[in-house]
Amino acid sequence: MRKKVIAGNWKMNNDLSGAVELISGIKGNYEPSENVKAIICPPFISLETAAELLKGTDISLGAQNMSEEDGGAFTGEISHSMLKSVGCEYVILGHSERRTIYNESDELINKKIHKALETGLKPIFCIGESLEQRESGVTNDVVSEQVKKGLDGVSEEALENVIIAYEPIWAIGTGKTASPQQAQDVHETIRNLIGELYSDSAASKIIIQYGGSVKPDNALELLSQKDIDGALVGGACLKAESFAAIINAGK
Numbered sequence: 001m002r003k004k005v006i007a008g009n010w011k012m013n014n015d016l017s018g019a020v021e022l023i024s025g026i027k028g029n030y031e032p033s034e035n036v037k038a039i040i041c042p043p044f045i046s047l048e049t050a051a052e053l054l055k056g057t058d059i060s061l062g063a064q065n066m067s068e069e070d071g072g073a074f075t076g077e078i079s080h081s082m083l084k085s086v087g088c089e090y091v092i093l094g095h096s097e098r099r100t101i102y103n104e105s106d107e108l109i110n111k112k113i114h115k116a117l118e119t120g121l122k123p124i125f126c127i128g129e130s131l132e133q134r135e136s137g138v139t140n141d142v143v144s145e146q147v148k149k150g151l152d153g154v155s156e157e158a159l160e161n162v163i164i165a166y167e168p169i170w171a172i173g174t175g176k177t178a179s180p181q182q183a184q185d186v187h188e189t190i191r192n193l194i195g196e197l198y199s200d201s202a203a204s205k206i207i208i209q210y211g212g213s214v215k216p217d218n219a220l221e222l223l224s225q226k227d228i229d230g231a232l233v234g235g236a237c238l239k240a241e242s243f244a245a246i247i248n249a250g251k
Helices: 016-029 044-054 080-085 096-101 106-118 131-135 139-150 180-197 200-205 216-223 240-249
Strands: 004-009 036-041 060-063 090-093 122-127 163-166 207-210 230-233
Touching: 004 090, 004 163, 004 207, 004 240, 016 044, 016 240, 036 090, 044 060, 090 106, 106 122, 106 139, 122 139, 131 139, 139 180, 163 180, 180 200, 180 207, 180 216, 216 230, 216 240, 230 240
Parallel strands: 004 036, 004 230, 036 060, 060 090, 090 122, 122 163, 163 207, 207 230
Antiparallel strands: none
């Protein structure tokens, strides 16, 4: 049975004092469970402090992005070694905001995934379609292409350290959510594709999260779908009580 993985993507929210307050609140509301893995992904400036605050808990730390380069003259970028040095275990790659606002291509995301895997970080690999693509009936084609390009050259052994996060772009930060059946249908497509690209064993083991306006009041129904293995949470992870409620929904 696959463990539910609930990750909170803080995006560009909370300064250092806000991070301390939120993490303290999460710790106060969070109850560990062997059925659920919790991850928080604060902004870069708060990672080291977050790692200290999370000591003694089973909540893991992730970053929101990472360079495909090892180091050097890349102003403003953050490398894998920097993330690992402050305690990161996970890194979000290919988020739709990186794709659409910062023009990250499937090829660049693939390089980042390889770099993360090569250096011991676990990618949370984001994919998803726009509203126009959804309404045009090409959702499965779009997400399948993103999966194929993003995982190009990734071995089945390395795939065991990858989490896929399906996030329909039209549902991110809009208050709109894919219905549980809509989300399940795409998750099933992704799992079947992993079976075709790798093996039935790989498909049965890979964690596929749903993201897109996940809240305490819809989390249980989404997480009850057979191919939805967790959530990548945005706005609702910025309040300790709501993030804890979503984690609890996965138990």
